[in-house]
Amino acid sequence: MFTNSYRIGLKFFIVVMLLVGVSQIQGSMKSAAAAARKDNHVKGIYISGWVAGSPARMDRLIGLLRRTELNAVVIDVKDDFGRLTYRSRVPAIQQIGADKRPAITNIKRLINRLHREGIYTIGRVVVFKDPYLAQKRTSLAIHNKNGSVWKDGHGRPWVDPYRTEVWNYNINVAKEAAALGFDEIQFDYVRFPEGIRTKPVKFANKEGWNRSKAIHQFLHEAKQPLHRLGVKVSADVFGLVTSTSDDMGIGQSWRAVSTEVDAISPMVYPSHYSDGMYGIAHPDMAPYAVVSHAMTDAKRRNGYLAQSGLKPAAIRPWLQCFTATWVHPHLKYGDREIKQQIKALHDQGLEDYLLWNASCKYDFNS
Template sequence: MRDKNRNTVLRKLLLSFFMFEALLWGSFSGVVIDKTTSKPVANATINDSYISVKSDENGTFAIHSAEDKIFVKAYGYRPYTLSKETNSTVLALEPITVKALYLSFWRASNNSPRLKEILEIIEKTEINSIVVDVKSEYGSTSYKTSFEKANVYGAHNDRTNRDIEQFMKLMKSKNIYTIARIVTFKDELQASNNPEYAIKKSDGTLWRNHDEMAWVDPFDKRAHEYTVSIAEDAARVGFDEINFDYIRFPAKDGLSFSKESTQESRVEAISEFLKLAQNRLRKYGVFISVDTYGNICWEDYDMGIGQMIEPLSKYADYIAPMLYPSGFAKGSFGLENPSEHPHAVIYRSLKNIEDQIESKRLRPWLQSFKDYAHRKIEYNYFEINEQIRAAADTNTSGWMLWSPSSRYELSYFRAKERDVLTLDSIRENSEYID
């Protein structure tokens, strides 16, 4: 009887607490639907800076929040921001299959001829997204962020964009989905200014990789805070998505870290970074994506770099394996030269992980550069579109095309009004010889 009375008192206290919470905070309920089909969107995330709820199978949700804005995210849709003053309780999300071109650090100027070329491609073709370097491998930022620590190191000295607000305004006016690429642990500038948490050689001296770039220790929380602060600024200026690259340990043996480097500790370190990023970026309503080695699709261990599909997917919205056919060794997939079989490489790799992650959470990086490893073939219309076809055949959320020079051919992409891309049309417009 005493336990029963105690439980009754506890229930009353909890009820009183939640009633007080509802009065203190605002309450908002609604339904999330697909803007195109008007069908409900289940499992959408609705959140403010602290609270997250999910829409049910009917798209309905309820959230208590004292904040002015609420953010709505669902895989395969553009992010949605809701003002608490909005009267509508029906939230229509715009579906998007991301088809992105990469714009490099040195071409991120508002007046860059390469940017103008990309904007023309977006205007006339299926391309609807752009990946922009915000933080480079060296540690430079393409615009001056509000993160003073990086500015003290001179991260903004070589910036290529002097007016990021103008840039973002232009992107929004054209309804372009914007992705901020942020290099994570490879950071010469941060490491050289903070040698106490830079990766060392076994003799205790600073280690640099083959291109003379130092890295910061992924175990060290100071390295986490640094990069997340830059990511937070990119979210603040209006990017739709934050893409973390080099979010891994170096693929190098014999290095010295602040902790013992085991598979468990490495995977945990990467997860801790992403957990921090998720918590800090949630108040901006942005998506988070992570770039991975292409081989992650084929291995059941972390390859010594801390990357595994399932742990990454716990905190990241999208996984972006770098499935460049030239990056796979001879004999991979039973193919003598994988670069000659672009569809097979992409298709088989993505199918191989479909039991680990939903296909709509995959968005591979595709190759738009000359094969450097095998037959030295150029990647032209056929090779690029075979990769695109493979991404579509596996029902991914889209793809991102990597050209180091950010040079792309308008004629390689479907015109906006075309709905179907056949293999015959690919062959007719390519120089490929079977």
């Protein structure tokens, strides 16, 4: 005969073993889901550091990914102001205090949570638009010919894309983000400022490179250590890079970028095209046509690269998920307009895309 205490102990043991088994099954299911979704085409949304640091906002966005075809997020690592969104261990970051006001209290915990949900994680690193670094270390900034620090139309300085010190600074940020667990690093503002070629400025261009060569070389140097860490590399480019014959003075040519990254993301926002582009009277009102034209040109350029024996990047465009009130105040961009852009991709045989909304509010129900 078993005593009561023995029976209670046996029951407790069985319950514990069942719970452990369930936990292991759930864990393996989550791991399997993560692996499966990472193998799929990337369909993601942008998330700012401040939103990523808000548990309530992240709960809502993860809910959006659960109920739609979306399976990836692009999270700010280093933002448009040159600020890190988390506490960094990179000495150069700590020296200038670029991580003093982190928006995300525990970025590794956030990444782990996203991975448990089967979500592909991309860390966004804004490169040469870095007013914080340019102000803290003025020797790294773009300078006017009179020696003063050059500033853009918003009064913000940029760092010099020719300076290898700037390259190393950003590569170290990217390496840290990769070590934290991001699946991919995305370089944004990997270019010279708009309109800079008409300005009286001087660069630290010891090699005598043109702008496109400088961007190409930065990406070439950046991808190697990141690939060794097992992460992919992508870069954002202007939407017109798919179609123009030059680098528009900003150093972004399709060949220079597409041959050095795993994925290239042209920002094909219809609102950003001038009236008449591609023969379309009002591009903002024709999302399908704009994306279709841009992707036709992008595919053609990748085809030329492949014919030359080069390996082009996967095409993964940024799509417009915001209303450009400054273009057409009464035209609201919602689920319908987003799906028209995605349909244009599908009709071109493309699947990957990213949705951009600076406020991280997505009217998407697919």
